[in-house]
Amino acid sequence: MTFTLRALLVAASATRVLASCAHGTFLRPRAEEGGAVQVGTFGYIGTIGPLNWAALETPANNACATGTRQSPIDMVEGVFTVLQGSDVQLTVNDMPAGAEFENLGTTVEIITQGGTLNVADKQFELQQFHFHLPSEHLDNGTSQAMEMHMVFQSAAQEIAVVGAYINIADAAPAAATKKRSSRINNNNRRQEAAAPPAAAAITPTTLLETIFSVVDQIATPGTKVTTPPLVMSEVVDLLKANAFQIYAGSLTTPPCSEGVSWHVSTARLGVTPASFTKVRDVIGFNARYPQNTPGQPNLLMISALGSAAAAVADAAAAAA
Template structure:
């Protein structure tokens, strides 16, 4: 059945995917000049095969073949449900993380599939490996699940090493409002530590600042400049907590594997008004949760299951679809 699925993929049209979570890295270098690349993949649609194909995650592999093949055949795909047993814990104190402030603001772009801040320097060092920060962007709702639970948003900070390896810090974003500010601090179900930015903490200043101008890039392909960005607040929160680490993939085409994921146990937050403002521009842009790392790709599992069900139906005398 794997060959059958690959045949369907190859039968679809192959068009170039212009932007992804790897935007600005060696996988998707930035365009020269003032052009803001707009992706032609999306988050809705099915695996229906037609002249132009569908843009949703079930058909990402067909949008650019064979480059996006891992989207349908990879066995370490992201995002995943962050449950005990699928990750290791790395304390923030064991990570060297620096992100430069941006006193003149930063370029803020609408790629059509997400909104992205182009950073101006920052480093992540884990053990002997060192990565340079390229950009950070947002998904709504969260792509990773927290022990089966979706969060309001997720921020991805994308790093690249000199050896062209990619590491991503994923941080959940919750909604802080007046009612939450009066509630006791919420504790992580797994780790028992306080979740920064939720259950009584104030909204994260960095996020409020970034999203204060998100309405200026409501149209895909547009960009603006943010107000001055002070990164230390978020860096301090990340280093004060821990990271759940695992080897996965990009969560957008080309779904390349070997990505070093660091999903923070911390929580950032935005006000309700800011969440609505961001939602109205970003819309829905979360890939569905994938299989446990190391297990067969869900699209392959689905193909096998559908074929088995069809065979069983024919054998039972039911008319074939």
């Protein structure tokens, strides 16, 4: 089966693949401060894309094609447990002098300056946070505009990731219109009164607007810039005011290592249309396709088995 799978995957570069989801962790120790930004050699399209990550470096990336608890997934009822944000101890230090913001070629990433996630009697230290466009996780079958991943590591080298969806902020509300004429009939009034309340508006998140104000300065992979001062409390407070959907999955980039504790927030962050356009123009498309339900066979294994079965059937038919 291993041979069959490898034969079906297109051969590609044997250059060592670096995992952006693990940047600053034991899987990818961060370079010295002030050193060159390491640019990843995997991608999201063609022969360096997710369908071929396992072939980019074997056996290191084998889990990308054989793992049974791969991320991202469709966040539907039954695949996660819910933990209220008030039950999670989450802190992230402000960065009054700004933070290093770098382009890894596969994403753009903020190198953080302290933060912890305490859950289930374990403490994880914040390493970095980065962005995917569109969202990697689906919200009950629906893709969101972007997703932020905050990567934490424990002393035992375990990985926990907090994921937060990012939507495009609603336009500013229009000026109030004049009251309708009193001639509106009572039936219309009753219909208006019975209408369900509108969904809460998505407003721009100050932290994201501050970060993305300089994203165009790192348009070239391997470049970096220092952001303006970053105040993290707005995002932390929003995350803690909502719930986390928790499941055991993997890194969403090579080597697709499993055992990652995912905490996907029910909160919604927001960016203005202008900021979204700036980010899109820099990072483009960088989302791994949704994986199978945790515990079920890897989609690439299923595909390989199907291809092998079809080849056997064709050979048998030709010999008949």
